Amino acid sequence: xxxxxxxxxxxxxxxxxxxxxxxxxxxxxxxxxxxxxxxxxxxxxxxxxxxxxxxxxxxxxxxxxxxxxxxxxxxxxxxxxxxxxxxxxxxxxxxxxxxxxxxxxxxxxxxxxxxxxxxxxxxxxxxxxxxxxxxxxxxxxxxxxxxxxxxxxxxxxxxxxxxxxxxxxxxxxxxxxxxxxxxxxxxxxxxxxxxxxxxxxxxxxxxxxxxxxxxxxxxxxxxxxxxxxxxxxxxxxxxxxxxxxxxxxxxxxxxxxxxxxxxxxxxxxxxxxxxxxxxxxxxxxxxxxxxxxxxxxxxxxxxxxxxxxxxxxxxxxxxxxxxxxxxxxxxxxxxxxxxxxxxxxxxxxxxxxxxxxxxxxxxxxxxxxxxxx
Amino acid sequence: xxxxxxxxxxxxxxxxxxxxxxxxxxxxxxxxxxxxxxxxxxxxxxxxxxxxxxxxxxxxxxxxxxxxxxxxxxxxxxxxxxxxxxxxxxxxxxxxxxxxxxxxxxxxxxxxxxxxxxxxxxxxxxxxxxxxxxxxxxxxxxxxxxxxxxxxxxxxxxxxxxxxxxxxxxxxxxxxxxxxxxxxxxxxxxxxxxxxxxxxxxxxxxxxxxxxxxxxxxxxxxxxxxxxxxxxxxxxxxxxxxxxxxxxxxxxxxxxxxxxxxxxxxxxxxxxxxxxxxxxxxxxxxxxxxxxxxxxxxxxxxxxxxxxxxxxxxxxxxxxxxxxxxxxxxxxxxxxxxxxxxxxxxxxxxxxxxxxxxxxxxxxxxxxxxxxxxxxxxxxxxxxxxxxxxxxxxxxxxxxxxxxxxxxxxxxxxxxxxxxxx
Numbered sequence: 001x002x003x004x005x006x007x008x009x010x011x012x013x014x015x016x017x018x019x020x021x022x023x024x025x026x027x028x029x030x031x032x033x034x035x036x037x038x039x040x041x042x043x044x045x046x047x048x049x050x051x052x053x054x055x056x057x058x059x060x061x062x063x064x065x066x067x068x069x070x071x072x073x074x075x076x077x078x079x080x081x082x083x084x085x086x087x088x089x090x091x092x093x094x095x096x097x098x099x100x101x102x103x104x105x106x107x108x109x110x111x112x113x114x115x116x117x118x119x120x121x122x123x124x125x126x127x128x129x130x131x132x133x134x135x136x137x138x139x140x141x142x143x144x145x146x147x148x149x150x151x152x153x154x155x156x157x158x159x160x161x162x163x164x165x166x167x168x169x170x171x172x173x174x175x176x177x178x179x180x181x182x183x184x185x186x187x188x189x190x191x192x193x194x195x196x197x198x199x200x201x202x203x204x205x206x207x208x209x210x211x212x213x214x215x216x217x218x219x220x221x222x223x224x225x226x227x228x229x230x231x232x233x234x235x236x237x238x239x240x241x242x243x244x245x246x247x248x249x250x251x252x253x254x255x256x257x258x259x260x261x262x263x264x265x266x267x268x269x270x271x272x273x274x275x276x277x278x279x280x281x282x283x284x285x286x287x288x289x290x291x292x293x294x295x296x297x298x299x300x301x302x303x304x305x306x307x308x309x310x311x312x313x314x315x316x317x318x319x320x321x322x323x324x325x326x327x328x329x330x331x332x333x334x335x336x337x338x339x340x341x342x343x344x345x346x347x348x349x350x351x352x353x354x355x356x357x358x359x360x361x362x363x364x365x366x367x368x369x370x371x372x373x
Numbered sequence: 374x375x376x377x378x379x380x381x382x383x384x385x386x387x388x389x390x391x392x393x394x395x396x397x398x399x400x401x402x403x404x405x406x407x408x409x410x411x412x413x414x415x416x417x418x419x420x421x422x423x424x425x426x427x428x429x430x431x432x433x434x435x436x437x438x439x440x441x442x443x444x445x446x447x448x449x450x451x452x453x454x455x456x457x458x459x460x461x462x463x464x465x466x467x468x469x470x471x472x473x474x475x476x477x478x479x480x481x482x483x484x485x486x487x488x489x490x491x492x493x494x495x496x497x498x499x500x501x502x503x504x505x506x507x508x509x510x511x512x513x514x515x516x517x518x519x520x521x522x523x524x525x526x527x528x529x530x531x532x533x534x535x536x537x538x539x540x541x542x543x544x545x546x547x548x549x550x551x552x553x554x555x556x557x558x559x560x561x562x563x564x565x566x567x568x569x570x571x572x573x574x575x576x577x578x579x580x581x582x583x584x585x586x587x588x589x590x591x592x593x594x595x596x597x598x599x600x601x602x603x604x605x606x607x608x609x610x611x612x613x614x615x616x617x618x619x620x621x622x623x624x625x626x627x628x629x630x631x632x633x634x635x636x637x638x639x640x641x642x643x644x645x646x647x648x649x650x651x652x653x654x655x656x657x658x659x660x661x662x663x664x665x666x667x668x669x670x671x672x673x674x675x676x677x678x679x680x681x682x683x684x685x686x687x688x689x690x691x692x693x694x695x696x697x698x699x700x701x702x703x704x705x706x707x708x709x710x711x712x713x714x715x716x717x718x719x720x721x722x723x724x725x726x727x728x729x730x731x732x733x734x735x736x737x738x739x740x741x742x743x744x745x746x747x748x749x750x751x752x753x754x755x756x757x758x759x760x761x762x763x764x765x766x767x768x769x770x771x772x773x774x775x776x777x778x779x780x781x782x783x784x785x786x787x788x789x790x791x792x793x794x795x
Contacts (some may be wrong), residue, residue, distance in 0.1 A: 066451035171694065
């Protein structure tokens with residue numbers, strides 16, 4: 001046995017909360033809900049500021065308040081709570097207030113089954129911002145993603161003045177595994193910069209990469225105007241001036257452009273494979289096993305694990321376009337990422353493997369995928 | 374007094390609207406209290422009052438309908454600058470939608486001042502009644518007059534714990550009241566009574582505000598003015614890391630398994646299934662194995678089944694869900710019911726089960742034992758797992774014993790009984 005290892009037995013919720021705080025997130029506000037309650041519990045021990053909100057609308061509003069004075073707030077919830085947050089997430093998106101929202105998926109619709117996982121909320125995120133605008137959405141495929149991508153989500157939110165969603169699910173946040181702590185790299189705290197010029201501060205004037213400089217609303221030097229209504233660069237409400245329209249459109253293009261620097265995926269590609277299987281989140285480990293099984297049978301298949309889910313990175317199509325058959329495996333009824341990637345009436349070479357109400361078993365994936373390899 | 378906090382020129386309201394008077398009184402009161410312009414953060418709600426932002430030279434933030442008080446609460450709790458004064462401007466419509474936020478902010482005593490522009494109807498959405506519309510007051514959708522009284526917000530805020538609460542009629546100079554509200558520590562609320570010139574006056578010609586308030590029993594007075602401790606955000610400077618070396622499980626034992634073993638333990642809630650599975654899992658880690666543990670249980674706590682999928686493996690573990698277990702441990706009828714489909718389909722595994730349950734037909738190897746008769750129900754899961762370790766030798770029993778001794782459970786256990794398999 002290698003005595004240099006530091007093995008712990010942990011759920012990923014603990015890894016996520018530790019990574020977020022190491023990256024600089026300093027406030028957790030939330031209302032507990034299964035299966036996000038471990039995140040809430042660990043946050044209550046680890047964040048410098050922890051606020052127990054009475055509900056999920058208040059949660060997001062308090063977060064927006066903290067964010068407006070320069071703090072980096074995080075929350076974690078599941079669909080019933082997230083649904084209540086949607087208007088306020090749109091508000092924070094329009095106000096350009098950084099924050100991280102972790103959506104731990106469980107089986108729906110509605111209250112559904114709190115203790116059963118699912119991958120059923122991706123399409124909601126894809127259309128959540130009114131106008132069909134993009135919001136950065138990351139997800140984890142294993143404990144190392146929980147560490148690295150959590151930190152990157154904080155960085156993306158702060159650097160680009162935007163809410164960010166991390167999409168995960170019950171088993172990813174609650175199942176425990178042995179882990180060698182020494183395999184987790186050091187996370188350095190993101191160095192945040194505020195506007196520091198003597199010139200008049202214009203709160204929505206785009207700077208580098210379409211991102212306006214940030215200045216806390218409690219500063220002593222410059223007036224800060226923040227608004228969720230359609231507005232010009234100075235933050236003054238305007239109905240439909242060209243400047244105001246361009247400002248609203250910028251929010252979409254800001255995410256679309258900057259996500260390209262935050263494209264995270266694993267590609268297990270083998271020569272001469274004509275079929276690729278795409279997975280994300282909880283289904284990825286099952287697909288990894290299925291791919292091992294299929295290759296043992298002599299079948300040539302590649303595997304793409306998508307970790308940056310939305311907006312869709314251009315790189316994914318560069319990868320996928322080389323294959324004759326594309327299989328997308330996910331734990332929902334209708335094949336949500338398939339619809340995001342290829343629409344609701346995809347060509348016949350786009351195949352869905354789905355299950356509803358339970359984790360997709362590697363054997364089921366192996367069996368179904370072998371028909372297409 | 375000339376303006377300091379407001380821009381010069383016309384305010385953006387209808388002629389005769391009390392909202393203009395509110396804005397001007399805010400300016401005067403802020404001057405009386407010697408605030409600087411950037412000491413002030415104005416938080417506006419949705420509604421006619423909310424178009425005032427551009428007229429203020431202060432910091433401004435304009436959010437959603439009804440949520441301004443919650444947003445302001447976040448700003449107030451988040452700022453580390455005690456000089457800042459957070460002022461919420463909200464209508465009676467926004468106060469209706471966000472009533473809970475107002476009560477909550479008063480209850481927490483967040484350091485904010487809420488000024489409610491109560492013109493007794495929703496002005497921006499066509500003049501329908503709010504929860505503050507008094508009995509008999511006519512609106513566009515209640516031309517005969519509303520048939521119930523509105524809330525007395527001042528009484529509600531006072532009961533909830535506000536530091537300062539006052540109601541004024543918005544046709545005079547009430548800057549002294551605002552000045553006191555701004556100076557109060559903690560949550561303060563001033564309800565300014567107005568009549569909307571566009572909808573209220575037209576629907577209720579000749580009606581006097583004072584008469585409306587008298588009829589509704591809404592007193593014009595200061596309800597609360599007390600010294601209190603306002604909300605203080607607890608900022609912890611010495612939080613400990615979650616992933617620290619204390620949790621390190623040293624590898625002291627050795628396992629002889631050469632392939633993964635999938636174990637399903639299934640029993641009743643309240644009988645320690647999850648904690649026993651955790652002890653077993655940690656013992657496996659201390660024996661140099663990779664381990665995963667997934668819990669399955671209904672939403673109820675302490676009732677129904679509880680089960681756990683455990684994988685111990687010399688190799689990396691990928692899929693952690695339930696799949697054709699090698700070992701199934703059943704400690705109760707509820708556990709059997711949950712796992713019966715898996716048991717029926719099992720053709721290679723070994724099933725350890727309590728003698729009190731009747732096994733369905735299965736090709737698995739069956740091993741019956743009196744788990745429940747030999748230990749208290751709360752320890753039956755742990756006992757069954759210890760029995761399995763002793764039987765299978767997947768790793769040394771000492772690994773479990775040491776894990777148990779390091780666990781908070783240990784003081785409550787009689788180890789000799791748990792290790793008696795005679």
